[in-house]
Amino acid sequence: MSYGLGHHQQKLKNMWSPIQPTPTCVVILFSIHFVLKAEKLLKKNGIGHDVIPVPREISSDCGMAVEFPCLESEKVLELLAAAGLRLAGLYMRVGKDSFQPISAGHLAVNAVN
Amino acid sequence: MSTKPAPIYADNAATSFPKPREVIDAVSAVLGGMSLSPGRSAHRYSLECSRVIFDTREALADFFNCPDSSRIAFTCNVTEALNVGIFGLLGEKLHPGDHVITTALEHNSVMRPLRYLEKTADISISILPVSGDGEVMVSELPRLIRDNTRLIVVNHVSNVTGAVADIEAIGRAKGDAVFLVDAAQSAGVFPIDVARMNIDMLAFTGHKSLLGPTGSGGFYLRPGLGLRPLKMGGTGSNSEAEIQPDFMPDCYEAGTPNTLGIAGLGAGVGFVTRTGLAAIRAHEQRLCRLFLDGLEQMKGITVYGPAGGRERAAVISLKVKGKSESAVAQSLDRDFHIMVRAGLHCAPGAHRTMGTFAEGTVRFSFGYFNTEADVAACLTALAIISKN
Known part of the structure; x- marks a missing residue:
């Protein structure tokens, strides 16, 4: 499985500069089990992250999501795909409470099982 | 003054006890x-x-x-x-x-x-x-x-x-x-x-x-x-x-x-x-072997299940000649503080195949926390019960 995020990655690399805060991405998964599985994978691979409530701006779902530096997104998506975790959504934080969906066209958003 | 023997739990097939x-x-x-x-x-x-x-x-x-x-x-x-x-x-x-x-x-x-x-x-x-x-x-x-x-x-x-x-x-x-x-x-x-x-x-x-x-x-x-x-x-x-x-x-x-x-x-x-599963299994099978060997020496006890050195779990069903299963289990608990289970164990089909339906058997089931002394106490109790 691959999520084809190459062009976003490139854009982010071009954007990044040491004086700007590192942009972060938020991945939405299908349930808390998959959030904790993602957390375990990121921890194991030394990728900094936060488990956060799903932002209301993204979804009314009452679950949790994983936020990580967008610079790591390629690696994160690779890890999730290798573990068979499907994404319910992927966003970039563009403001304190503002998120932009990314690569939606490439994501498997259908139910798993 | 008589000292009360420590209770022996031999009903691990129902629920294990004690817990770690x-x-x-x-x-x-x-x-x-x-x-x-x-x-x-x-x-x-x-x-x-x-x-x-x-x-x-x-x-x-x-x-x-x-x-x-x-x-x-x-x-x-x-x-x-x-x-x-x-x-x-x-x-x-x-x-x-x-x-x-x-x-x-x-x-x-x-x-x-x-x-x-x-x-x-x-x-x-x-x-x-x-x-x-x-x-x-x-x-x-x-x-x-x-x-x-x-x-x-x-x-x-x-x-x-x-x-x-x-x-x-x-x-x-x-x-x-x-x-x-x-x-x-x-x-x-x-x-x-x-x-x-x-x-x-x-x-x-x-x-x-x-x-x-x-x-x-x-x-x-x-x-x-x-x-x-x-x-x-x-x-x-x-x-x-x-x-x-x-x-x-x-x-x-x-x-x-x-x-x-x-x-x-x-x-x-x-x-x-x-x-380790191997260590747990080895311990339980040692207890099982000890119990089966002891039962073999005893008159008036019929043991059911795999014979000889076949692989088996430490779940042993038996009957005491001339005694009802419930009476044996009651005496074990009351007189010897040994807890077992008597009856059909919710598996009537198994008892039909062994010819022990509908009265069932007395079942001893040992777990990882049972000791050889527990098994010896069970054997002593059964020897006394079967003679009386």
């Missing part, structure tokens, strides 16, 4: 330390509960060699897991007119659902026979399999005789049928590898040899195999949808789970893993 200290500590830490409500809210207590459940799920997946822990769902015991498997297949893989194979050693938690489907859903049942010393005759399986055989349900270890079924051989011979293994007595003592044994669904309980609390259990379900959930409701996921999620584990886990039980089960699996 870490199981008690894990339950206590959760009960005293967090809200018990996982996956429902986004606060730290809820997240901590979710982690407890996630960790237990991952530990069980490793334990049964299942690469994807989301294929493990929790239930309140093995009975519920078996019911989810059997009733959940109806309308999915199993349809009216279809055929199911099971064994003569099944517990009522398998036979009652199957007999219900036989009566109400036009399912036919064939019974895999059992040899004279209580072993399931796997060689008969190919003869019983039909074109419409959709399900094979097998009790891995008999809760009456301790006989071990060769589930690996059944997994090889099962054909297209769904292979459901009842691991109530075996999980935590005998190695179970769902991949190598070609198991489609494994039902287990937490409160026996996995050393967890009652009210904990679950099942493994092979990827690609779907069941109709027996209960629907809140899962903490997909809350905007009024339809039950169709992905594991959420689809089978509606309602707030038994967080306490699952915490204890996780600690129990941790204890078993650290101690």
Whole structure:
């Protein structure tokens, strides 16, 4: 499985500069089990992250999501795909409470099982 | 002044006792330390509960060699897991007119659902026979399999005789049928590898040899195999949808789970893993051998189940000549402080094959925490009871 995020990655690399805060991405998964599985994978691979409530701006779902530096997104998506975790959504934080969906066209958003 | 003997617990096939200290500590830490409500809210207590459940799920997946822990769902015991498997297949893989194979050693938690489907859903049942010393005759399986055989349900270890079924051989011979293994007595003592044994669904309980609390259990379900959930409701996921999620584990886990039980089960699996199945099995089999050897020297005792040096669990059924099962069990408890179980052990089919229906047997079942001194005390008590 691959999520084809190459062009976003490139854009982010071009954007990044040491004086700007590192942009972060938020991945939405299908349930808390998959959030904790993602957390375990990121921890194991030394990728900094936060488990956060799903932002209301993204979804009314009452679950949790994983936020990580967008610079790591390629690696994160690779890890999730290798573990068979499907994404319910992927966003970039563009403001304190503002998120932009990314690569939606490439994501498997259908139910798993 | 007479000193009261310490009680001896020899009813581990019903529920294991005592529990490892870490199981008690894990339950206590959760009960005293967090809200018990996982996956429902986004606060730290809820997240901590979710982690407890996630960790237990991952530990069980490793334990049964299942690469994807989301294929493990929790239930309140093995009975519920078996019911989810059997009733959940109806309308999915199993349809009216279809055929199911099971064994003569099944517990009522398998036979009652199957007999219900036989009566109400036009399912036919064939019974895999059992040899004279209580072993399931796997060689008969190919003869019983039909074109419409959709399900094979097998009790891995008999809760009456301790006989071990060769589930690996059944997994090889099962054909297209769904292979459901009842691991109530075996999980935590005998190695179970769902991949190598070609198991489609494994039902287990937490409160026996996995050393967890009652009210904990679950099942493994092979990827690609779907069941109709027996209960629907809140899962903490997909809350905007009024339809039950169709992905594991959420689809089978509606309602707030038994967080306490699952915490204890996780600690129990941790204890078993650290101690090692081989060490646990060796200890239990040493006790079993000691008990069987002692019984052999005794007059008036009939022992049922696998003879000689056959592989078996430390579950021993016997009869004392001239005594009723209930009287023997009562005397063991009252006069010797030894706790056993008498009767049919919810498996009337097993007793029919041994010729001990309907009165049943007296069952001794030893666990990892029993000692050789316990076995010696049981033998002494039986010698006295059988002479009086």
